[in-house]
Amino acid sequence: MPREGILVRTPYERITDEQVQQIHHASMEILKDPGLISFNKEAAEIFHSNGADVTTVSSGNNPCWLVRIPEELVLSAVDSANKTVKLGARNLENILIMKGDEPRVFFITGSETNTWLDVDFQTYVRKSEPATEIRVPEFHPRRGTVADLCKSAHVCEHLQTVDGYIRTVNIQDKDITEDNKDVNKFFASLNNTTKHVMSGLTSLKQLDNVVRMAELIVGGKEQLKENPIISFITCLVKSPLQFVEDTTDTFIEVCRRGLPVVVSSSPQAGTSAPIKEAGIMAQINAEVLAGITLSQLVNKGTPVLYGSVPVRARMDTLGDSYGSVETSQYNIDCVQMARFYKIPNYSTSGVCDAKVPGQQSSIERLFSDLVVTLSGPQFLHCAYGLLDCNAIFCLLQAVLDDAHFQMIKFFLKPALIGEKEIAETLKQIREVVATPQKMYIRHIRSVMRSGEISSPYPFEGDLANDNVFALAYERMNELLAKPVEHIDSVTTSKIFQEIPGLLPRLNVYEERR
Amino acid sequence: MSEDIIAALKENVIQGRKTIADEGIDEALSGKPGVVELTQSALDNNIPLETIIAQGLTAGMQVVGEKFATKEYFIPDMLASAEAVGAAMEILKPLLEASNIETKGKFVIATVKGDIHDIGKNIVAILLKGAGYEVDDLGVDVPTEKIVEVVRESKPQFLGLSALLTTTMLVMKEVVEALKKSGIRDKVKVLIGGAAVSDEYAREIGADAYCTDGFHAINVLDAFQKSGVQ
Numbered sequence: 001m002p003r004e005g006i007l008v009r010t011p012y013e014r015i016t017d018e019q020v021q022q023i024h025h026a027s028m029e030i031l032k033d034p035g036l037i038s039f040n041k042e043a044a045e046i047f048h049s050n051g052a053d054v055t056t057v058s059s060g061n062n063p064c065w066l067v068r069i070p071e072e073l074v075l076s077a078v079d080s081a082n083k084t085v086k087l088g089a090r091n092l093e094n095i096l097i098m099k100g101d102e103p104r105v106f107f108i109t110g111s112e113t114n115t116w117l118d119v120d121f122q123t124y125v126r127k128s129e130p131a132t133e134i135r136v137p138e139f140h141p142r143r144g145t146v147a148d149l150c151k152s153a154h155v156c157e158h159l160q161t162v163d164g165y166i167r168t169v170n171i172q173d174k175d176i177t178e179d180n181k182d183v184n185k186f187f188a189s190l191n192n193t194t195k196h197v198m199s200g201l202t203s204l205k206q207l208d209n210v211v212r213m214a215e216l217i218v219g220g221k222e223q224l225k226e227n228p229i230i231s232f233i234t235c236l237v238k239s240p241l242q243f244v245e246d247t248t249d250t251f252i253e254v255c256r257r258g259l260p261v262v263v264s265s266s267p268q269a270g271t272s273a274p275i276k277e278a279g280i281m282a283q284i285n286a287e288v289l290a291g292i293t294l295s296q297l298v299n300k301g302t303p304v305l306y307g308s309v310p311v312r313a314r315m316d317t318l319g320d321s322y323g324s325v326e327t328s329q330y331n332i333d334c335v336q337m338a339r340f341y342k343i344p345n346y347s348t349s350g351v352c353d354a355k356v357p358g359q360q361s362s363i364e365r366l367f368s369d370l371v372v373t374l375s376g377p378q379f380l381h382c383a384y385g386l387l388d389c390n391a392i393f394c395l396l397q398a399v400l401d402d403a404h405f406q407m408i409k410f411f412l413k414p415a416l417i418g419e420k421e422i423a424e425t426l427k428q429i430r431e432v433v434a435t436p437q438k439m440y441i442r443h444i445r446s447v448m449r450s451g452e453i454s455s456p457y458p459f460e461g462d463l464a465n466d467n468v469f470a471l472a473y474e475r476m477n478e479l480l481a482k483p484v485e486h487i488d489s490v491t492t493s494k495i496f497q498e499i500p501g502l503l504p505r506l507n508v509y510e511e512r513r
Numbered sequence: 514m515s516e517d518i519i520a521a522l523k524e525n526v527i528q529g530r531k532t533i534a535d536e537g538i539d540e541a542l543s544g545k546p547g548v549v550e551l552t553q554s555a556l557d558n559n560i561p562l563e564t565i566i567a568q569g570l571t572a573g574m575q576v577v578g579e580k581f582a583t584k585e586y587f588i589p590d591m592l593a594s595a596e597a598v599g600a601a602m603e604i605l606k607p608l609l610e611a612s613n614i615e616t617k618g619k620f621v622i623a624t625v626k627g628d629i630h631d632i633g634k635n636i637v638a639i640l641l642k643g644a645g646y647e648v649d650d651l652g653v654d655v656p657t658e659k660i661v662e663v664v665r666e667s668k669p670q671f672l673g674l675s676a677l678l679t680t681t682m683l684v685m686k687e688v689v690e691a692l693k694k695s696g697i698r699d700k701v702k703v704l705i706g707g708a709a710v711s712d713e714y715a716r717e718i719g720a721d722a723y724c725t726d727g728f729h730a731i732n733v734l735d736a737f738q739k740s741g742v743q
Binding site: 436437439441442444445446448449 | 536537587593631632639
């Protein structure tokens with residue numbers, strides 16, 4: 001049985017059907033005029049050979065082509081793209097089935113941050129009352145390592161609400177190079193979680209090694225097609241409207257291998273996209289559709305996700321403001337556009353502007369997690385543990401995020417109101433009203449044990465003390481102490497024999513000797 | 514036979530099953546006698562009162578308390594068990610009086626005049642009954658004169674006053690003053706509770722204790738017992 005996710009029965013819609021149509025038509029206009037600049041020759045050739053109007057813009061050291069994509073080519077690609085995408089997993093119970101027209105949400109981690117935030121607790125004494133001590137969390141940033149990535153995958157394996165895993169931290173160990181980064185990040189992730197693993201690629205040269213690693217884990221090429229335990233995310237389009245040379249190469253090669261891939265676009269309203277909602281929406285939709293069109297021209301039927309990471313610019317720095325309310329609005333609009341095309345959506349929430357766990361991070365992420373979930377994206381990249389936009393990962397924050405996703409999942413359970421419940425309740429009301437004390441407490445008990453009552457916040461303090469961080473820290477360490485199901489020793493041995501560049505310290509069986 | 518009845522009685526207290534109609538927690542007990550039926554059955558089989566109370570009711574409540582402390586049980590479970598024990602005590606009451614076995618004490622409880630809130634008051638009453646106190650619940654919106662009259666007539670060791678509102682909490686002071694005027698203030702310990710009141714307010718109006726909830730009330734009463742208040 002695949003994972004259930006959470007079905008949003010009546011998804012929140014921010015834009016009307018008419019507005020969806022308006023954005024669609026504007027995007028079609030954009031794809032024709034001005035079209036996209038392609039810095040990738042092969043992409044330009046593929047579009048040209050399929051009827052797009054392609055002209056050379058520059059043929060010097062930095063050649064590029066203007067690609068004008070006709071509407072029929074886009075609509076044909078939308079038509080041939082899979083409406084259901086399966087993301088496999090080492091544990092078959094963790095497989096994710098995403099249907100473009102079904103608002104069933106799966107919560108997934110990511111993205112890659114450079115900084116890992118350590119937490120420790122210092123004890124302070126009150127000056128006026130030396131007998132009173134308080135413990136205060138302190139956060140220490142440092143460069144992320146492959147050991148951190150293992151820890152992050154390990155904890156996310158045990159977090160109930162996490163449905164899939166995107167690497168959370170960029171591995172920057174001294175022995176990690178451009179040539180071995182991909183195999184190590186995929187292995188560290190796959191070896192510590194039995195959930196689906198998605199990642200970007202640092203080097204196209206490593207694609208076949210990564211795919212071979214996945215084949216070894218599942219038992220072969222065909223088995224990987226049947227159970228794609230890995231998938232890729234590529235930002236092939238740089239906003240505004242440019243196919244990037246290297247990531248488009250990667251994208252084309254992933255499509256050729258028929259593995260699931262996210263066409264991701266991340267325009268920033270105000271700088272790389274218009275500041276107005278209509279503008280950023282028309283542009284991001286055009287950019288994603290251009291990528292989807294390319295995927296289908298390369299390999300018809302490539303399982304592709306409509307990936308949207310729109311963001312508004314901060315007015316003070318013109319940096320990203322993932323915590324802004326508009327960012328959630330754009331994401332919800334994108335969910336609706338993807339549903340219009342019936343292509344499963346990769347959406348974004350929970351990325352906050354706050355730099356450390358605290359009140360700001362809680363408010364920003366809970367707000368966007370809740371509203372974007374309510375719109376019913378299929379693949380919600382909801383940034384467990386991410387802080388400072390995309391720069392910092394904190395495992396403690398990921399544990400805190402799991403608690404509020406439990407609340408969101410509970411909130412979205414269907415209402416239990418029906419003839420049977422009404423009849424039972426009427427009987428109960430009549431019974432209780434006839435008693436001297438008129439209390440329903442006795443009837444709580446069976447409901448309490450049936451799972452119909454939501455759990456209290458797991459990190460609730462006592463009386464006047466707020467112990468959220470300390471309790472979440474305890475929980476984090478409990479999860480780290482709980483074993484995970486690693487790849488078996490025989491397969492691990494094969495992987496280490498066949499795949500070059502893997503760090504010996506990642507072989508848990510060798511390390512145990 | 515007697516041992517089976519007492520074991521079943523204890524188990525049904527733990528399960529919070531007052532009567533045969535209650536569902537409890539263990540579905541296997543559905544349709545089987547609850548605490549009320551088992552208490553009657555124990556009497557019919559001539560099991561001594563002390564055994565019924567100590568090995569059945571009290572032993573069961575002790576387990577409930579342990580489960581509550583470890584968060585296996587929550588307040589609704591505790592209340593269900595206490596309510597079941599309270600119902601058993603009602604059955605045993607005439608026999609206890611006849612055999613001169615004393616309860617833990619008599620407790621009169623009321624929501625004061627002008628206030629109709631009674632959830633907290635009812636919970637306290639159920640818990641105290643379950644803890645072995647003889648509880649006389651006067652209800653809500655009870656006039657001060659009525660409270661004084663009951664204290665004078667039935668001579669309880671303890672009086673519990675409840676008020677939710679900042680306006681009606683003032684009536685508690687009136688009750689304490691009225692008890693003084695009637696010359697019976699020193700005959701009864703006055704405990705107050707409710708969202709609006711506090712430890713400080715209890716001291717201000719001359720009450721003997723402020724209780725945060727029913728469990729706290731049991732602890733306060735037990736402390737009074739230990740210090741010799743009867």
